[in-house]
Amino acid sequence: MIGETVNNIIGRTLNPYNRLLSSGGSTGGESALIALYGSPLGVGTDIGGSIRIPAAFCNLFGLKGSHGRIPIGNIRKTADGQDIINSICGPMAHSIGDLVHFVKAILQQEPWNYDPKVIELPWNETRYIEGKTGHKVFGVIAADR
């Protein structure tokens, strides 16, 4: 839930690239571990940036999907039952191919049969290839104001 990783028990997680800086948060232990090649891929939860921030801070890719696409399983999270802005489960890894692999593998298990919050929406290879090919239009926001 916060953009750094620090707690009363094991203290602070440092950035593997520069120890004066944070590994990001809240999934900052996982991001530091992956950055150091201690793990090929990790799963985080994101309610305000907690997958994307540690991924960005540790030179990794990270996906926060929409609510209902990837099951959260029995992961413990903050404020269970707060179902408005949902905590979303998603992968962090060194390459975009790793994220694709993870999402495909999860959806192949048909998680909607186990988790009533997951929408029955199998991996759509056609849409993936549509995104991957042809010239696109990108909008850019350089700064909030």
Place this chain on the structure above:
Amino acid sequence: MPHPPILRGIQQVIDALKQAGHTVVEWQPYKHKYASDLATKILSADGGAAIKQVLALNNEPIIDNIKSALEVDRPMFDLVSFWKLQNERYAYQKEYLKLWQQQQPHIDGWILPVAPHAAIRHNQYKYYGYSTIANVLDWPAVSIPVTFADKEKDIKDMQYQSMNEYDAEIYGEYDADIYHGAPVGIQLVGKRLQEDYLLGLTEQIVDALKHST
């Protein structure tokens, strides 16, 4: 205003995409500060009760970072006010979707910083608006690594005219020597439940960055 390494990272992505033949257009942030405040209210709606309950199990003190990110000492929302808050969020989602639908030419995805800074110095994380926006909208978003902060290239703008005190405080945190070597990431946001398409689009950005000169 994002720190110089982030602005350079965004520019690097823009240049690479253009070089690869894609179209890049400016996208105006729509009430992002409002969305960020809305998220804080929703996540703090219990007045921090859920967090305090867990901490009370062994008298653990609340860490400063949580105190600054959430309003843990605000009074709990009553149910009617909370429903109103949920409705405000839904209204905002509808407005943003309408804006996207009306955009000409049609935009496939939009790019923005993940945070106003590269990997942050300890205890300095203050503004979550860039990342929270995707949670408020419930749109999928991917973090993409781009480059590293470089003290030779990322010079602090000493003449920068801040928008307000908050902005001045965040920009003021930048120090080229301390941030040297910090990873710089950006994010790409797509439409709800279009993760497949978004991951495909991300590969295009990765390819463009790889082949850019």
